[in-house]
Amino acid sequence: MNASEITKKYYRADKLPHIWCPGCGHGTLLNTVVRAIDKLGLNKDDVCIVSGIGCSSRASGYLDFNTLHTTHGRALAFATGIKHANPKLHVIVITGDGDASAIGGNHLIHAARRNIDITTICFNNNIYGMTGGQYSPTTPIGDFATTAPYGNIDKPFDLCNLAQGAGASYVGRGTAYHAQLMQKLIENGIQNKGFSFVEGLSLCPTYYGRKNKKGSAVKMHTFLKDHCVDKKIVDKKPEMAENKIIIGELYNNQKPEYTDNYKVIIDKFHNY
Amino acid sequence: MSNKEYKLLQGNEACVEGAIAAGMRFFAGYPITPSTEIAELSAQKLPKYGGKFIQMEDELSSMAAIIGASLTGIKSMTATSGPGFSLMQENLGYACITEVPCVVANVQRGGPSTGLPTSPAQGDVMQAKWGTHGDHPVIALTPNSVQETYEITITAFNLAEKYRTPVILLMDETVGHMREKLILKDPSEIKVINRKKPTCKPEDYVAYRADEDLIPPMASFGEGYRYHVTGLTHDETGFPTNNNEISGKLIERLNNKVEKNIGEMSYYEEYELEDAEIVIVAFGGVSRSAKSAIDEMRRNGKKVGLFRPITIWPILEKQINKISEKSKEIYVAEMNLGQYFLEVDRIAGKKCPVNKICKVTGELITPNEIINAIYGGK
Amino acid sequence: MFQRIEMRLSGSGGQGVILAAIIFADAAIEYGLNAIQTQSYGPEARGGASKSEVIISKDEIKYPKVINCNILLALTQKSYDKYVATLDKNGILVVDKSVNVNEDVSYKVYKIPIIETAKNKIGTHMVANIVSVGALYALLEDGVIDMKAIKKSISERVPPGTIDKNISAFEEGIKLIKG
Numbered sequence: 001m002n003a004s005e006i007t008k009k010y011y012r013a014d015k016l017p018h019i020w021c022p023g024c025g026h027g028t029l030l031n032t033v034v035r036a037i038d039k040l041g042l043n044k045d046d047v048c049i050v051s052g053i054g055c056s057s058r059a060s061g062y063l064d065f066n067t068l069h070t071t072h073g074r075a076l077a078f079a080t081g082i083k084h085a086n087p088k089l090h091v092i093v094i095t096g097d098g099d100a101s102a103i104g105g106n107h108l109i110h111a112a113r114r115n116i117d118i119t120t121i122c123f124n125n126n127i128y129g130m131t132g133g134q135y136s137p138t139t140p141i142g143d144f145a146t147t148a149p150y151g152n153i154d155k156p157f158d159l160c161n162l163a164q165g166a167g168a169s170y171v172g173r174g175t176a177y178h179a180q181l182m183q184k185l186i187e188n189g190i191q192n193k194g195f196s197f198v199e200g201l202s203l204c205p206t207y208y209g210r211k212n213k214k215g216s217a218v219k220m221h222t223f224l225k226d227h228c229v230d231k232k233i234v235d236k237k238p239e240m241a242e243n244k245i246i247i248g249e250l251y252n253n254q255k256p257e258y259t260d261n262y263k264v265i266i267d268k269f270h271n272y
Numbered sequence: 273m274s275n276k277e278y279k280l281l282q283g284n285e286a287c288v289e290g291a292i293a294a295g296m297r298f299f300a301g302y303p304i305t306p307s308t309e310i311a312e313l314s315a316q317k318l319p320k321y322g323g324k325f326i327q328m329e330d331e332l333s334s335m336a337a338i339i340g341a342s343l344t345g346i347k348s349m350t351a352t353s354g355p356g357f358s359l360m361q362e363n364l365g366y367a368c369i370t371e372v373p374c375v376v377a378n379v380q381r382g383g384p385s386t387g388l389p390t391s392p393a394q395g396d397v398m399q400a401k402w403g404t405h406g407d408h409p410v411i412a413l414t415p416n417s418v419q420e421t422y423e424i425t426i427t428a429f430n431l432a433e434k435y436r437t438p439v440i441l442l443m444d445e446t447v448g449h450m451r452e453k454l455i456l457k458d459p460s461e462i463k464v465i466n467r468k469k470p471t472c473k474p475e476d477y478v479a480y481r482a483d484e485d486l487i488p489p490m491a492s493f494g495e496g497y498r499y500h501v502t503g504l505t506h507d508e509t510g511f512p513t514n515n516n517e518i519s520g521k522l523i524e525r526l527n528n529k530v531e532k533n534i535g536e537m538s539y540y541e542e543y544e545l546e547d548a549e550i551v552i553v554a555f556g557g558v559s560r561s562a563k564s565a566i567d568e569m570r571r572n573g574k575k576v577g578l579f580r581p582i583t584i585w586p587i588l589e590k591q592i593n594k595i596s597e598k599s600k601e602i603y604v605a606e607m608n609l610g611q612y613f614l615e616v617d618r619i620a621g622k623k624c625p626v627n628k629i630c631k632v633t634g635e636l637i638t639p640n641e642i643i644n645a646i647y648g649g650k
Numbered sequence: 651m652f653q654r655i656e657m658r659l660s661g662s663g664g665q666g667v668i669l670a671a672i673i674f675a676d677a678a679i680e681y682g683l684n685a686i687q688t689q690s691y692g693p694e695a696r697g698g699a700s701k702s703e704v705i706i707s708k709d710e711i712k713y714p715k716v717i718n719c720n721i722l723l724a725l726t727q728k729s730y731d732k733y734v735a736t737l738d739k740n741g742i743l744v745v746d747k748s749v750n751v752n753e754d755v756s757y758k759v760y761k762i763p764i765i766e767t768a769k770n771k772i773g774t775h776m777v778a779n780i781v782s783v784g785a786l787y788a789l790l791e792d793g794v795i796d797m798k799a800i801k802k803s804i805s806e807r808v809p810p811g812t813i814d815k816n817i818s819a820f821e822e823g824i825k826l827i828k829g
Contacts, residue, residue: 010502015511045496061500061511067495068343069502070336071366077333081340081348082493084324085298089344089494109328144444262324269319280676282686390691451672451687452713454677557714564713639713 001038010034010044012064019058021129023217025202029123030059032200033094033181036186048089050079052104054130056123056202058095073104076111079118085196087117087259090190092194097124097138100156105137112195116258119189119196122159125204133207143210159199164251169194171251177199177224178247185249194257201228201245281454283421283447284309287377288317289454290425291349293462296375297323298348299335302330302356305389306445307379309349309513313457314491331356335363335451338374343501345492347429351377354396355386357403364438365404366503368526371480371488373432373467375425377441379448380556382634391634392445392557397611400440407523409530411537412585414555418452424539424582430465431537435529436487442584444607446557446636470497479510479524486529530586539582541589544570548577550646551595552629553616554605555581558637562605565639568645576646587615596620603646605629605637652794654707656716659732661689661725663700663795666779669701669807670723673783677795677803678706686711699728706794721789724749725764742789744782760785762826768819777819778819780804782821 007013020026037047047065051057053072060067066089070078075093083091091202100108100122111118127145135145137157145150164171170192174182182200189196203209203220214220221232231248235240281289287310291299297504299314301307315325324341328334331352338348339348341489352360357378367374375427380396382388396403400412411431415421425441432439479499482488488508491497504512505519513519530537544566546552555560559580569576577605581588592615595602604613610628617626629645631637657674659667671687678685689702703716722737723744724730730749737743739756747763760787768778787800801817808816 044492044498048493060500064498066498067499067500068340068493069504071503072364074332074363077328077336078340080326080328080333081298081300081337081342082344083340084326084337085346085348086344086494106329107333110333204547224345262319266319266322266324270322272321278679280672280679280687345665446688448713449689451675453685531688560712560714602775636713636715638715 004040006031006034010038010064011062015062018062020055021206023203023205023220024055025125025200026056026059026123028176028179029121029182029200029202030062030094032174032182033059033092033121033186034063036183036190039183039187040188040190042090044177046088046090048079048082048091049094050075050091051094052096054096054099054100054128055125056094057099059094073099073102074107075099076104076118076120080111080114080116083116083118084262086257087263091118093118093120094189095120095122097122097126097159098128098136101159101162103139108163109166112163112168112197114253114258115167115169115194117193117195119186119192119198120163121186121189121198121200123200123202124159125202125208127204127208129204129207133211143208145208147210159251160197163197167195167255168197168240168251169253169255170196171198172249173199173201173245173247175224175228175247176203177221178228181230181247188249188252192252193260194255278475279455281418281450282309282449282451283315283415283418283443283451284379286418286454287351287425287441287443288313290422291375291455292317292321293422293457293459294426294429295347295464295466296429297321297348298338298341298346299323299350299490300326300334300341300348301350301352302328302334304331304353304356306381306448307351307353307377309448310377310379315357319416326543331359332362335360335367339367339370339372342372343493345495347433347519349375349377349552351379353379353381353389354383357396357399361399362403365408366408368404368408369503369505370491370501371436371437371526372439373436375428375432375441376438377443379443379445382632386473388634391630392607393634394444394556394635395611395632396442397584397606400442407527409435409437409527410585411435411437411442411489411530412442413539413582414442414584415431415582416446416556416559416580416604418450418454419448420582421447422454422456423523426462426464427512427539430463430506433465433467433482434487435533436467436490437530440585442556444556469513474498475483480506481508481571482525486525486532496548536584537583537586538588538591540588541578541580541582542634543580545576545577545579545595545603549575549600551577551579551599552593552599552603552605553581553612554641555580555584555612558607558627561637561639562642565642568639568643587619589619592616592619596623598623602626603629603642605642607637652708652791654705654709655720655790655794656703656705656718657721657723658701658703658716658719658733658736659723659782660699660701660729661723662728663698663724665700666776667700667723667725667782668702670779670783671704673800673803673807674704674706674786674795676807677800680803681795681799683708684711684797686714688714699732701729701733721786723786725782727776744785744789760789760827764823764826767822767826771822772815772819777816780808780816780819781823781826784820785826787820788824788827
């Protein structure tokens with residue numbers, strides 16, 4: 001399907017153009033979500049997109065599925081209710097670094113712990129963009145933000161490690177530059193029966209880029225291109241990991257899934 | 273189930289019986305005294321009815337999960353007490369603006385903060401109305417017995433479904449934990465209301481276009497009506513808007529759908545009120561103390577009666593007004609420092625003196641305390 | 651003729667006085683009376699002072715708590731000290747043998763080996779609450795609750811597998827009063 005067919009089929013064209021700034025990585029990442037859904041041939045009526053609050057979370061409004069734009073940090077809690085109540089729905093959460101790991105960090109680790117069949121896609125731009133450039137739990141040490149005028153002293157999260165440690169059964173990292181990889185990771189995540197976490201490294205030329213003198217959006221994309229290395233390569237040549245961000249499929253391990261486990265209880269006790 | 277079936281149950285347990293009878297098939301919650309029995313019995317019973325229970329990581333997520341479940345067409349509820357109710361306020365507001373039916377039981381305990389976890393209080397009267405930010409509709413119901421908890425829980429679900437808004441069951445520890453006889457109703461005797469669904473084709477569905485009754489039909493996720501739900505102020509399509517006029521109209525409609533239908537949700541009891549010169553206003557556990565006090569005072573010839581609001585919100589302005597015209601004096605007895613009193617005094621205060629009988633020790637107000645307050649006033 | 655009785659059952663948390671009160675309330679409604687059972691306890695599940703109340707009445711019960719305590723059970727010194735002052739002057743006090751009581755009083759005092767009976771006759775102090783139920787039952791006016799109703803209530807409320815043991819405990823409790 002070409003771009004205009006994709007747009008016609010999956011986007012709410014009357015809600016475009018989107019609110020994202022020129023050069024922002026979110027548009028590319030959203031497109032990888034849509035293309036993954038298209039590739040898997042999911043029925044639009046069975047897909048539910050849930051988002052929280054922030055730049056990333058505006059994504060839900062642009063897509064022609066069952067869409068739920070929730071409160072800050074709580075997307076996964078709403079999504080858990082939806083999936084548990086109706087396991088037939090494909091529930092996909094689109095969230096951001098602050099939404100998923102600061103205000104929503106507790107919901108992230110518990111959704112991962114339950115291994116409930118939800119695919120979480122985190123657009124990580126290392127900053128709070130919607131509120132104008134405050135540091136987030138993924139802002140690197142030493143970087144600047146409006147609330148870190150003297151440099152950030154908070155140690156950042158590795159979101160993929162966090163999700164894996166908490167119990168996710170599928171974890172991957174792509175970027176706004178590595179769009180094909182990102183799409184493949186999302187496809188795998190949706191197909192995984194369990195909690196999947198796919199981090200998409202995005203970029204914010206408006207706030208993070210400007211505050212930290214990262215140059216143009218093109219330059220920031222080039223940075224992603226030059227500083228990421230696929231886990232498959234690192235597995236063969238560990239020295240390639242030096243000073244690099246590791247992308248690709250990071251963890252894939254089938255485990256019992258929450259709604260399946262609950263179905264066992266219902267099948268055993270349902271008698272009214 | 274025969275209509276003569278009865279059990280000795282706690283108020284909290286009766287709440288679950290009522291909820292299931294009303295069609296509740298999803299419960300998300302977090303343990304907190306004195307409401308925990310509602311979660312425990314839901315966990316035990318729901319799978320038997322093909323329903324779902326989940327213990328969430330906190331009350332924020334419990335409230336979120338029941339909204340998510342309700343959007344798939346499943347009747348859902350949560351239960352909590354003061355500290356958890358505070359955490360639920362965020363998504364309670366979300367349920368109000370997105371018009372998602374659900375029921376929240378708050379079994380009140382002493383506060384503020386951790387307060388008195390195992391003791392009764394009624395300190396959340398105003399929080400139930402104003403706890404979440406912004407102007408929003410609230411329906412809050414307060415039972416005073418195990419039987420009424422069962423019945424009013426069914427009503428709570430019916431109102432939530434009919435008006436597409438969260439309904440709060442404002443219980444207190446006294447009623448939640450007391451055990452009394454509950455007579456279960458035969459399903460044929462129970463009136464169950466389900467939310468209005470769209471009858472149009474999916475392509476013609478405008479998710480937040482209200483009918484004349486101010487309530488938009490609600491499609492479930494997964495039924496083919498793909499629509500958008502947001503906590504942002506939205507237009508009738510459900511998408512965010514910054515249009516001032518549309519924003520104002522939305523908030524007015526949300527409030528009007530409750531306020532204009534107040535007659536449909538005005539539940540109250542009048543006890544010995546016909547010739548009463550002195551009227552006690554009390555609700556929940558305290559109303560039972562008031563009845564005992566009234567019996568005692570009536571034996572001594574004092575013309576005292578009770579007005580017991582079951583509907584706490586919206587405020588029963590018409591009924592309180594009527595009382596103020598007939599009575600010489602009103603006493604509001606409640607386990608807080610005078611929250612419902614503020615409303616009664618606002619409505620009745622210009623026509624007759626309104627006094628308060630308050631107690632925040634973590635104990636139920638006794639009949640004697642009410643009697644002494646009234647005789648002390650003479 | 652019986653119209654109304656108010657009982658307060660107290661002990662330390664974990665002794666099962668709440669269950670004992672539930673059994674009376676259950677039996678009373680089974681027998682066609684009105685009953686209400688309430689309790690108060692500390693935030694801890696074990697060890698703190700525990701109090702449970704039951705009111706049984708032919709009429710509707712409005713105020714749900716005890717006002718005129720007709721019968722007080724105290725299994726511990728602490729609960730006796732705390733609640734004895736609330737007992738009606740014509741009431742009945744039932745205490746475990748281990749409790750030191752003031753005997754110069756207007757109410758009737760039954761100082762009986764509840765915990766010892768549970769341990770020695772039944773083999774576990776766990777059933778002291780059901781021994782108490784037997785003793786209190788024996789002190790009720792004849793016909794307030796019939797024997798069938800209270801035994802049914804015990805059987806339904808105790809853990810399955812312990813029914814026989816608990817029925818024996820109940821009967822031992824009756825013997826402590828009636829001999």
